[in-house]
Amino acid sequence: MIPRLGMSSIKRNFSSRVIPKLMTPRQLLKAIEKPDHQFKVVDASWHMPNANRSPLAEFEKGRRLPNAVFFDHDKIADLTYAGGLPHMRPNLDTFRVAMNDLGISASDTVVFYDSLGIFSAPRAAWLLHSFHHPSIAVLDGGLPRWIAEGLPTDSGPPSSVKKLDYQLIGSHEECEGKRSVTSYDDIITNITDQRMEILDARPRPRFEGTAPEPRASLSSGHIPGSISLPFSELLATHNEGYRTFLSPEKLEEVFTSTFGSAERWEAVKQGEKELVTSCGSGMTACIIWLAIQICSGGDQAKVKVYDESWTGYASRPGSPIAMNLKGEQDK
Template structure:
């Protein structure tokens, strides 16, 4: 592949790459909500794409003053993780998760933010791989890979938004060219304040002047005919654009896609915000940021203005 590889690869494309001499690293970046009984590391040990390793997004993460999980790691921590995985700057990193499209975009966001642009996700993840009859590995994973050298990378600071930036942006006039659009990937009920947050004690509601854009509006659901398991893939680009227009309007969508208006994605904890981030990048939007703390960080602060639209 010349230049950066595509954001999305099909399982068969990845399988073909794995049979070539391309230097690959397959990482299972599965993650589940705190109230889920599923354990991604245990599932990885039981079944995975051959030669994959497990990327724990809660471990390759910086500590946070509020105790928030899976915050962006420091450049040094990211480089160290790559070395342990046997990844060097020229390795094509391919990420996937066990729900189709859920947490793998967050892992891709991490790699791309540290300018490791030689990275992609499997659209449909492990369940689509399995549905297409591709080989699986169930034996005990091999030990650690030969360590690589990975220089501490530069970080694209324009990709990450802080609490202070979000508060400042929310106070601006929406018509100002300086005001970023904010799209929230949580369910509409949590956004309006009608439904509770899954994290005990945390208020639902939304950041002032933000838009509700549940992440599943960018996705389509599929069923494995053999197992009955459901999984998701991204919609075609016209479907993603239709969902975006329905939320922020055609004029704003045109400005965002054309790079004339910045947009920031947010969610509950910074995970599914990356589903929106990647969907917007698939449409060609360049000025796309992600609020790393997302709603958990914002709503945990007593000084935050929380709007509800019950």
């Protein structure tokens, strides 16, 4: 976490992007109880379209964390993207306006949480990380863990937010997202040259082509050469109904098993082999992204998100689609 700094100090000390941290509810409560704290608590809940839930309505009604603001994934996005894909990474102007509206400054530590424990909060953390926000955290266990631990919540209409003038830390070129996002053309090229590893966070039956996609008319299957790693395998489910990340040691075991060898995983962790994460629409791919940040303990790993993910890939005519009808994944 960064101390209180002026903008010039932040820019002078900003040599690389800070890796998002996990916080427990007790850690966050202790931080926000200090009168001069610079923590901004943000509800980044999002649900699959077939869940028939409105995260904004739930936020406004409560319960929610004290003084939290709401991050709308489908509005803080590129709404002009070809094909109408949801919550695609926005441009610089859209991002800055969103930060202003949420009352976030570049000197704030932004702590994201969601209503499932760990689901959509990592996506918001990845987005701010891609724009070089210097201090980010994710509440491990989210709102349900906070409630389960008996901590205070707000309900009813949220308070109004004082708008700010958000100042980007990185240069415009650094914030364009080239270090954070992989394109469709890169994915197609990788099918033949295998320059990158690709991990797919969707449930394995959808990856194998044995179960349908939740989006109508979209084929299931996977990108040739990609590896299945359902995001649920990186999480622990608790009796109270929420999910948290596995310990770093357990995450190491999962990644080693997924890649088939410690050497292959080490090459990814040390940045010797570029990694791309994918899922249905770019949401749970960020759970893998954050798990790797937790394991690597720094910015050595070269991890990008395929923002279009399977929805964009499978919607494009002529995209090669692999199916493992016997459940044998490509490696």
